[in-house]
Amino acid sequence: MQEILRLIIAKGLRTEPAPEPDPALLATTRRLGEEVRRCFNGALTIRHVDAGSCNGCELEIHAVNNPFYNLEGLGIRFVASPRHADVLLVTGPVSRHMEEALRRTYEATPDPKLVVALGDCGCTGGVFGESYASCGRVSNVIPVDVAVPGCPPSPLAIMRGILTAIAIGR
Amino acid sequence: MNPETLTIGLNPLPGAIPAWHGETYALKWDQTAQRVRGHGGFLVSVWGSDDSDRGQGCAMHVAYAASGALACLSLPLGQHRTYPDLSPVYPAAVRMQRAVKDLLGLQASGSRDTRPWLRHGAWAAGEAPLRKDYAIDGAGTRRSEPYAFVPVSGDGVHEIPVGPVHAGTIEPGHFRFHAVGERILRLEARLGYTHKGVEKLLETCTLDSGARLAGRISGDSTVAYTWAYSMAVEGVSRIEPPARAIWLRALLLERERIANHLGDLGALGNDAGFAFGLTQFSLLKEDMLRVNESLFGHRYLMDVVIPGGVRGDLRAGDIDRLRREADTLGRAIAALRAIYDEHAGLQDRFIKAGIVTPGLALTLGLWGLAGRASGMAWDARVDLPCRPYDELSVRAAVRRNGDVAARVNVRFDEVFESLRITRLLLDGLPGTAICTPPGQAPDRAFGVGMVEGWRGPVFIALHTGAANRIHRLHPHDPSWQNWPVLEHAVMGNIVPDFPLINKSFNLAYSGHDL
Ligand code: SF4
Numbered sequence: 086m087q088e089i090l091r092l093i094i095a096k097g098l099r100t101e102p103a104p105e106p107d108p109a110l111l112a113t114t115r116r117l118g119e120e121v122r123r124c125f126n127g128a129l130t131i132r133h134v135d136a137g138s139c140n141g142c143e144l145e146i147h148a149v150n151n152p153f154y155n156l157e158g159l160g161i162r163f164v165a166s167p168r169h170a171d172v173l174l175v176t177g178p179v180s181r182h183m184e185e186a187l188r189r190t191y192e193a194t195p196d197p198k199l200v201v202a203l204g205d206c207g208c209t210g211g212v213f214g215e216s217y218a219s220c221g222r223v224s225n226v227i228p229v230d231v232a233v234p235g236c237p238p239s240p241l242a243i244m245r246g247i248l249t250a251i252a253i254g255r
Numbered sequence: 256m257n258p259e260t261l262t263i264g265l266n267p268l269p270g271a272i273p274a275w276h277g278e279t280y281a282l283k284w285d286q287t288a289q290r291v292r293g294h295g296g297f298l299v300s301v302w303g304s305d306d307s308d309r310g311q312g313c314a315m316h317v318a319y320a321a322s323g324a325l326a327c328l329s330l331p332l333g334q335h336r337t338y339p340d341l342s343p344v345y346p347a348a349v350r351m352q353r354a355v356k357d358l359l360g361l362q363a364s365g366s367r368d369t370r371p372w373l374r375h376g377a378w379a380a381g382e383a384p385l386r387k388d389y390a391i392d393g394a395g396t397r398r399s400e401p402y403a404f405v406p407v408s409g410d411g412v413h414e415i416p417v418g419p420v421h422a423g424t425i426e427p428g429h430f431r432f433h434a435v436g437e438r439i440l441r442l443e444a445r446l447g448y449t450h451k452g453v454e455k456l457l458e459t460c461t462l463d464s465g466a467r468l469a470g471r472i473s474g475d476s477t478v479a480y481t482w483a484y485s486m487a488v489e490g491v492s493r494i495e496p497p498a499r500a501i502w503l504r505a506l507l508l509e510r511e512r513i514a515n516h517l518g519d520l521g522a523l524g525n526d527a528g529f530a531f532g533l534t535q536f537s538l539l540k541e542d543m544l545r546v547n548e549s550l551f552g553h554r555y556l557m558d559v560v561i562p563g564g565v566r567g568d569l570r571a572g573d574i575d576r577l578r579r580e581a582d583t584l585g586r587a588i589a590a591l592r593a594i595y596d597e598h599a600g601l602q603d604r605f606i607k608a609g610i611v612t613p614g615l616a617l618t619l620g621l622w623g624l625a626g627r628a629s630g631m632a633w634d635a636r637v638d639l640p641c642r643p644y645d646e647l648s649v650r651a652a653v654r655r656n657g658d659v660a661a662r663v664n665v666r667f668d669e670v671f672e673s674l675r676i677t678r679l680l681l682d683g684l685p686g687t688a689i690c691t692p693p694g695q696a697p698d699r700a701f702g703v704g705m706v707e708g709w710r711g712p713v714f715i716a717l718h719t720g721a722a723n724r725i726h727r728l729h730p731h732d733p734s735w736q737n738w739p740v741l742e743h744a745v746m747g748n749i750v751p752d753f754p755l756i757n758k759s760f761n762l763a764y765s766g767h768d769l
Contacts, residue, residue, distance in 0.1 A: 088594055089531055096538060133424045137449045139765045141474025141555060146424050147518065148544070151537035165422035180451045180768075181377035183427060185399050186419050212468050217384050217393035218377055218452035236557065237474065 100155040104245040106252040110231050128160030129251060132170035132194065136187045136223065137213075138177030141237040142204040146174065148240040156244060167193040172250055174243075175227075178206045178213040179220040191227040199250045201231045203243065208232040265326060270490025271641040274325040274703050281339055284330050288317070288344040296321025297620055297633075299705075299714050300731035301341060301351040303359040306331075308387045309699070309726075313361055316729075317341065318703065318714060323638060325703055327716070332361065340366040347620040347736045358385040358454070373447040373768060376400035384455055385727075391455050404443050407433035412440060415750065419448045423754070426764035430753075437749045442742045449768040457728040462488045462562060462696055462717075465725055469715070470557050472730050473766030478504070478511040479708030480715070480730065480766075481560035486641065486704030487717040487728075488562040492693035499686040500564030501642050506577075506680045507556050507565070509673040512709040513584070514543050514555075516666040516673075519761055523663055524595065526755040527604035535591055539584060546580055564690030574681050581674050581681075592667050605660035609744040609756030612657055621740045623711015623733040625760050628665045629657035635707035643683075647676055657744075662759040669709075695723050710734065710763065732766035 133146055149156045150163070164170055167190045179187055191200070202223035205211035210221030223229050233246035265277035279287060288298075299318040306314055315330040315338045330338055340363035341348040352363040353372035360383035362369075371380070378384055378395035407414075412433055419427035429445040453472060457465050469484035470477040482504050489496060496504075517540040524532020544554040551559050551567050559566050569577070595601055611621060613630030622631055634651035636644040652668035654661035696719050704715040711733025720726035741760050745753055 088590065092535060092590065093531070096535070099538060134420055135426050135449070137451050139471040139474040140426055140763070141471065141477070141557070143424055143426065144475060144555060148541060151541050152534055153541050163424065177449070178451055180449050181395065181397060182375045182448045182450055183419065184397070186427065186448070190420050212471050213451045213456065216391050216452040216456065217389070217395050218450050239554070
């Protein structure tokens, strides 16, 4: 126990400043109503959906929760069910085998909802493109509000994307 | 096993690892499998190809590993659509053969499990996307077909379907549990959700451009895949990268191993209710990723290994920085290991959870990290070493208990071994050149690549086409062998322990579904 406490104290607080929202990432001109933004009040819940990624983007989603980035410290939490989520964070080109699951997840997410497409694959289909097995970009399957490029996008880019989604309409 | 004992004419393949290749005929196909198994060899991969664009029919191919060499056999099928079933000899062949059926329409004769595996209905049962006459943008059917899970009935048995969208940030797959109370009677996995046509797409690539895609087959193993890919390309092109490039590749592969093990060790602590572990290990991992970014330009080292060598070199100052990093990491991980070892609550969850006995591991062909935790000592860096591993005397980490604790211990042991190797590599980094461009490869050549990724051996089989193009490329993730074993590992455990046991294997979805 002593050693655990020693390490916690020795490491100290490592969290770095969060990035600013970036309107250039907006894939939509949709605006959230003032009332809704007041409800979110900067805090929101995210459901991640891997729609067919190579798992590189997932590594960076894990990273945003490490103490350096500490997304939860901003009041933004990952939740276990789309029914509890405000934002869907979708990675990968959408494989045809995930098309239906993604649609259903989208439908299960209560309104108002935001969708952030993550990574070159989510934005454009990336290296996998469209084929007999891939629907390509996320917006080919569900409406997308914010698209974050990168292969994979850095943790800061992911955070910026999420913060941009919340700031829609500001 | 000497290739001669296969009693088939095999020719040595040029390349970085000892490998042989030859053609065979149907009668010998399963006989050879028995012979290899009899000599203690194991199945690496089964794949098919459509060679109709070169005036032939389809063909089946298999790779075995035994006694320090790879033996690859091709079975031309002519106009036939069936070939002898290998699964009675190697149970791990079942799913590989089902995938061949889905993608090429070739059927293992007499095999009992005829359900589709990678095909969920995006294309129809009669269609075969890897046939040359199937367009890559084929319309398919886009229907999702029901899957016949093996039914389990009995008093008090209930079924729990999980996925493909999971509660945590992991890749998509479906798990069907049958449980009595909370005890797992049976688990059946259904994979293929992330199938995105990688193999078909590779056939539109040149040997050069394919490298980028190869590095995205399984993002967490990008170094292993790009190295195995490059090894295959260099083999068919008959070139050898400069020594410095090979040393740097090993450095990158060990960094990939350490980073993934750190991530898993943290996550395993977290899954057992010890969030402190996740915090500490993810700090160490993030520090490493940042060093990767600053020295190699990518946090996960994508696109750093290329056919012919590597992109990006180390300067003297960088080498010192990596030495210091290795020292710091070594101390930090030793401290955390002591905490894990002494934490009663943690060990209580780890010990005896998700056991795979050495006997079962041998029967089912478990390998890689999970295999070594169940007494399967094989490690490509030791048993099929390419340069520079042949000079590093790598010690494989082996445990025999086969439980979560053993898989945790193998990870710890491997991290320390990787740090030791890292120091050797930094001390001995030879030469100055970092790339020998491969030039043009001959048409209809066959080459292989294999390296020990952090999960286990990653294998690439490459059949070249004209004009430096890929005729057929088959990437094989070690998870193919290990997924079915996970289903055994969880039997008799409680459902809430599944995430922990699953994480202790941490198998690939994308790398498997292709
Ligand atoms: S964007 Fe890159 S890292 Fe993300 S899923 Fe696509 S290939 Fe993988």
